[in-house]
Amino acid sequence: xxxxxxxxxxxxxxxxxxxxxxSGTCGYGLDLLPFLDLxxxxxxxxxxxxxxxxxGNPPPRTVETCAGMLNSIGLENIGMEAFIDEKLPRLRDxxxxxxxxxxxxxxxxxxxxxxxxxxxxxxxxxxxNVSCPNVKAGGIAFGSDPDMLEDLVRFVxxxxxxxxxxxxxxxxxDIVDMARRAEAGxxxxxxxxxxxxxxxxxxxxxxxxxxxxxxxxxxxxxxxIALRMVWEVTRKVTIxxxxxxxxxxxxxxxxxxITGATAVQVGTAHFRNPAVCLEIMEGIETxxxxxGIQDVKELIGSIQLEAGPTA
Amino acid sequence: xxxxxxxxxxxxxxxxxxxEIVPNYFRMAFEAPAxxxxxxxxxxxxxxxxxxxxxxxxRPFAVFNVQGPRVEVLYRRVGKGTGLLARMRAGxxxxxxxxxxxxxxxxxxxxxxxxxxxxxGIASLHLLLLHLLKRQSAPTTLLYGVRFHDELIPLEDLEExxxxxxxxxxxxxxxxxxxxxxLLSTALAPGASSxxxxxxxxxxxxxxxxxAVQAVKxxxxxxxxxxxxxxACGYGVCQGCVFPFHGAKGPEKVRYRKVCTDGPVFAAxxxxxxxxxx
Numbered sequence: 001x002x003x004x005x006x007x008x009x010x011x012x013x014x015x016x017x018x019x020x021x022x023s024g025t026c027g028y029g030l031d032l033l034p035f036l037d038l039x040x041x042x043x044x045x046x047x048x049x050x051x052x053x054x055x056g057n058p059p060p061r062t063v064e065t066c067a068g069m070l071n072s073i074g075l076e077n078i079g080m081e082a083f084i085d086e087k088l089p090r091l092r093d094x095x096x097x098x099x100x101x102x103x104x105x106x107x108x109x110x111x112x113x114x115x116x117x118x119x120x121x122x123x124x125x126x127x128x129n130v131s132c133p134n135v136k137a138g139g140i141a142f143g144s145d146p147d148m149l150e151d152l153v154r155f156v157x158x159x160x161x162x163x164x165x166x167x168x169x170x171x172x173x174d175i176v177d178m179a180r181r182a183e184a185g186x187x188x189x190x191x192x193x194x195x196x197x198x199x200x201x202x203x204x205x206x207x208x209x210x211x212x213x214x215x216x217x218x219x220x221x222x223x224x225i226a227l228r229m230v231w232e233v234t235r236k237v238t239i240x241x242x243x244x245x246x247x248x249x250x251x252x253x254x255x256x257x258i259t260g261a262t263a264v265q266v267g268t269a270h271f272r273n274p275a276v277c278l279e280i281m282e283g284i285e286t287x288x289x290x291x292g293i294q295d296v297k298e299l300i301g302s303i304q305l306e307a308g309p310t311a
Numbered sequence: 312x313x314x315x316x317x318x319x320x321x322x323x324x325x326x327x328x329x330x331e332i333v334p335n336y337f338r339m340a341f342e343a344p345a346x347x348x349x350x351x352x353x354x355x356x357x358x359x360x361x362x363x364x365x366x367x368x369x370r371p372f373a374v375f376n377v378q379g380p381r382v383e384v385l386y387r388r389v390g391k392g393t394g395l396l397a398r399m400r401a402g403x404x405x406x407x408x409x410x411x412x413x414x415x416x417x418x419x420x421x422x423x424x425x426x427x428x429x430x431x432g433i434a435s436l437h438l439l440l441l442h443l444l445k446r447q448s449a450p451t452t453l454l455y456g457v458r459f460h461d462e463l464i465p466l467e468d469l470e471e472x473x474x475x476x477x478x479x480x481x482x483x484x485x486x487x488x489x490x491x492x493x494l495l496s497t498a499l500a501p502g503a504s505s506x507x508x509x510x511x512x513x514x515x516x517x518x519x520x521x522x523a524v525q526a527v528k529x530x531x532x533x534x535x536x537x538x539x540x541x542x543a544c545g546y547g548v549c550q551g552c553v554f555p556f557h558g559a560k561g562p563e564k565v566r567y568r569k570v571c572t573d574g575p576v577f578a579a580x581x582x583x584x585x586x587x588x589x
Contacts, residue, residue, distance in 0.1 A: 273406065
């Protein structure tokens with residue numbers, strides 16, 4: 001729509017729109033090509049990459065739950081070299097920001113990923129998945145221990161000048177503490193929330209629905225938790241936050257922006273509609289028009305606390 | 312994967328009809344011209360409820376039939392999603408993504424196809440049967456098994472087109488009292504077929520597929536199976552629907568392939584059946 005400014009900037013990146021894809025929900029971006037032009041998106045966050053390819057977990061890997069789903073894909077991915085050879089050259093054809101999500105089982109693996117991917121043309125920034133277990137620390141997730149998290153962020157920060165986004169796990173006692181530690185370690189931005197650990201079991205057979213028993217919950221079911229965390233974190237850190245968790249519509253995205261997020265990621269919604277990002281972008285513009293707002297940035301953090309809750 | 316070219320996302324289209332043809336089995340039709348023109352036997356669609364957040368995810372359904380611009384699916388009412396689907400009336404909106412996946416590879420016209428359907432597996436085989444009956448010079452046989460006789464979908468149109476139909480019911484009220492794999496053993500017995508060139512096409516519950524694959528093993532009969540798996544997206548991005556396959560590095564090494572974009576039809580011998588969850 002003419003006249004409306006939908007751009008946002010974040011971690012030194014200029015985004016055409018606050019709408020980005022969430023890692024792990026649209027492959028390496030290219031899978032969406034039959035449905036939409038990637039150049040229209042704010043950014044594409046590709047599926048989490050590890051140094052070596054990962055085969056993923058045994059099936060069943062997904063189950064639908066009430067207004068959501070559990071997944072236990074096991075971080076299946078093609079590995080950084082195959083990404084550089086097979087996917088990145090095609091992604092360069094699009095006028096969009098490409099953010100590479102990285103994951104490792106040791107600090108050194110994250111280092112290797114950043115060293116190798118950082119200099120690549122077409123990689124505009126990193127999003128660090130810190131929900132992986134640190135094998136050297138007995139399998140505790142990087143993102144669940146404040147010291148380990150800060151150390152990892154510092155370690156990765158030293159090795160790249162490209163924008164560094166830390167994707168926080170909600171499976172912690174104090175998300176604000178984690179956010180502060182990531183900021184202290186040198187993160188340029190935070191994205192939250194990753195999936196919440198959940199379980200689904202069949203009462204008749206008494207068997208869990210996932211082969212790994214526990215999986216990550218996503219979808220509209222987690223939206224209020226995500227909004228609460230975005231609100232808490234944005235009040236306590238100065239770096240921008242990318243909000244996500246159950247966004248299906250433009251209105252959902254607007255709620256995250258109002259609560260304090262500078263941009264949003266769309267994940268599970270891709271599974272029911274591969275072109276959902278376009279619908280969400282349109283929905284945001286319709287909202288802005290309806291409220292006579294010229295610039296989407298005016299929404300960021302505009303939550304009205306004094307007026308009290310609306311009915 | 313061409314889908315509503317020019318429109319971007321999946322089609323939202325009204326239901327035209329939704330009829331319970333036998334208890335708990337429904338035939339649902341909607342208009343989807345691009346999809347109707349493209350769909351091949353064995354391909355599938357993802358159907359979802361555009362106005363609801365719960366159920367959130369689309370469900371996969373085989374393309375049962377195509378008539379002009381109309382596409383039909385056949386489904387059995389089993390859970391929450393199909394329960395809601397069963398309550399849809401003409402005019403209600405449906406989100407449709409497809410056609411998806413790779414369909415059956417059609418055999419040489421001289422081959423005599425044996426088609427094996429267990430229960431709702433007939434949904435994935437009906438369009439295939441229509442094609443086979445048109446193009447094969449050798450007779451096409453359908454071995455169709457259900458637990459209860461009242462679950463049998465009427466197939467008179469196919470019989471009129473020359474289909475050889477053999478039925479097995481576990482309640483014994485129609486056809487053979489037993490399972491469809493017993494019918495298969497008979498059909499595969501030496502001298503049972505007038506032609507040597509036989510190929511198997513199967514869709515049904517996991518135990519039936521396993522038994523069928525076992526039955527053709529060593530007979531030199533090619534078998535294509537359409538498998539089912541829980542999937543969230545249907546177009547390759549969720550990576551949830553994987554099935555175990557024999558790896559390149561020997562049979563002990565399992566590798567995963569996606570049912571949605573790599574299948575749902577596979578050559579039976581490629582699947583690592585021991586690793587398939589029940």
